[in-house]
Amino acid sequence: MTHDQLELSNDELLSTTRAVRKRLDLDRPVSMEVIKECLELAVQAPTGSNSQNWQFVFVTDPDKKKKIGELYRQAFSLYREMPMAIHKLHSDSEDKDLKNSQERSASSADYLGENMGKVPAMMIPCITGRTDNEEGNNVLAQTALYGSIIPAAWSFMLAARARGIGTAWTTLHLMHEKEIADLLGIPYDEFMQIALIPIAYTKGTNFKAAYRPEIENVMHINHW
Numbered sequence: 001m002t003h004d005q006l007e008l009s010n011d012e013l014l015s016t017t018r019a020v021r022k023r024l025d026l027d028r029p030v031s032m033e034v035i036k037e038c039l040e041l042a043v044q045a046p047t048g049s050n051s052q053n054w055q056f057v058f059v060t061d062p063d064k065k066k067k068i069g070e071l072y073r074q075a076f077s078l079y080r081e082m083p084m085a086i087h088k089l090h091s092d093s094e095d096k097d098l099k100n101s102q103e104r105s106a107s108s109a110d111y112l113g114e115n116m117g118k119v120p121a122m123m124i125p126c127i128t129g130r131t132d133n134e135e136g137n138n139v140l141a142q143t144a145l146y147g148s149i150i151p152a153a154w155s156f157m158l159a160a161r162a163r164g165i166g167t168a169w170t171t172l173h174l175m176h177e178k179e180i181a182d183l184l185g186i187p188y189d190e191f192m193q194i195a196l197i198p199i200a201y202t203k204g205t206n207f208k209a210a211y212r213p214e215i216e217n218v219m220h221i222n223h224w
């Protein structure tokens with residue numbers, strides 16, 4: 001069975017797949033069937049040398065979610081004080097729209113910091129190999145690894161959004177990567193975790209495109 005999808009054009013899907021945090025419906029279950037449907041689409045993504053060296057761990061067990069949520073909360077409170085924290089970045093920008101959007105994101109991130117453990121499901125995409133050992137310690141190896149998992153995870157997030165399910169890319173749990181690997185039985189020496197993605201139906205389905213500065217600021221044609 002294919003699950004119902006929202007009426008979104010391709011461009012709407014691409015421009016409204018936001019980091020959803022406050023609007024995650026923590027009370028509505030997400031079935032493993034709809035998760036599988038999104039994963040079927042996700043594994044159509046590209047991988048270096050067509051390696052398909054990925055694994056996707058889904059967590060729905062309440063005790064495990066609670067433990068991961070607590071580790072995420074601890075990591076988030078450390079991150080909050082760091083200079084690159086979302087709360088500090090762009091805080092003195094003259095671009096008011098950018099400043100406002102950053103403040104909203106920071107408040108949303110605080111909310112997820114407190115509630116990660118309560119989401120109906122979590123996804124941890126993993127890739128074979130590690131970037132923190134000798135083999136992975138060069139740019140080519142690193143980009144090959146990240147580039148072989150991030151497109152799939154993002155496709156999962158797009159497929160979820162198309163079905164009224166919200167997600168958010170998060171990484172702070174990686175401060176406790178080993179502990180979480182042990183909790184979930186992930187072979188830490190062989191597989192690197194890439195993200196911790198909460199999965200929940202969204203409260204309402206209407207999301208707007210985010211504010212972004214003009215693309216002329218980031219676009220180069222023929223020369224930097």
Ligand SMILES: Cc1cc2nc3c(=O)[nH]c(=O)nc-3n(C[C@H](O)[C@H](O)[C@H](O)COP(=O)(O)O)c2cc1C
Pocket residue numbers: 017018019020086105108109112168169170171172173210
């Ligand atoms: C590499 C990466 C790491 C991120 N880590 C976190 C995180 O740990 N916690 C969090 O709440 N959001 C995290 N985010 C989400 C960003 O804060 C979010 O994408 C950004 O504020 C823009 O919001 P938008 O995706 O809705 O446009 C991360 C995003 C990326 C791409």
